[in-house]
Amino acid sequence: MHALEVKDLSRSFRKFKIGPLNLTVEQGSITGLVGANGSGKTTFFRLLMKVLKKDSGQGKVFGKDWSKNEDEWKKQVGYAGELLSGYHFLTIRKLAKLISRWYPAWDHEQFEQLSRRYDIDLDEKYEKCSKGTKKKIDFILSLCHHPSLLLLDEPTAGVDIVSRRKMKEDILTFMEHEEKSVILATHTIDEVHQLCDEIKVLESGKIVHSFNKDDIYESWARIWVSELSDNLKHHPNVLKLETSPPQIVTNHRASIEAVLQTENLTVYQIHRLSLEEVLEYLIDYKKNAL
């Protein structure tokens, strides 16, 4: 059973369309959602949580039909986003009390413990807290009903270095139970590097790339060659060509090496691309495309 299955999820606004999105999230995995500002990451979470209405699409959360059983599957999901926008005048303590009524599994002890760990003043009103503190509170509140799927929308944006480290630790602790899953929208490369198993790249509301992080190191490379043959120039796995000196960027090293061998072309150098280079390349794909 998947943690999440989404089929043809879409929503159009006047100037932006998200979807149709199709994706599955395996239990026991962390999926990183990356993409330029405005590519649709937050909108995706809002559609999933039904903060926004979809135009079309279906899905399942832990096998349960997403359009039905809402009360049931929402108990299995923790969303660190903006669900409580109408209640920001409350203190953190009252906010937690309110949320705890919705979740039978609410863990008050964990809430107290995490609040101490992140140095949260429970008697402060949410709306009075700093940007980073709000992020920490959202994170804590998303965890305390013991969800199985955690949706984290840039959880560390504006968060101090120490709390950022603690959040990463807490995400990994959350993942210690095999059936848990996370979708993490982030602009931070070391979070993708340290936390994510799968990566999905969003561009203009569409998932344009989807891959396993470890595959990147095997498949992506910059190769310096003696000549740019026609076969190389038109190969679907050659994503970029440079002429001086002749070199290519590929997302499938093995198939390019086969072409090079068949055509008897000399390889001068091969460099694996780092995760950062690959993501930068994918996120900026249109601009880089020849």
Ligand SMILES: Nc1ncnc2c1ncn2[C@@H]1O[C@H](COP(=O)(O)OP(=O)(O)OP(=O)(O)O)[C@@H](O)[C@H]1O
């Ligand atoms: N309710 C809405 N009405 C009109 N447009 C909307 C609405 N909600 C989202 N959008 C549009 O959807 C697009 C994607 O925004 P979204 O916040 O999902 O991007 P993002 O990838 O999360 O960006 P960032 O990385 O900056 O957080 C934007 O162009 C935004 O204007």
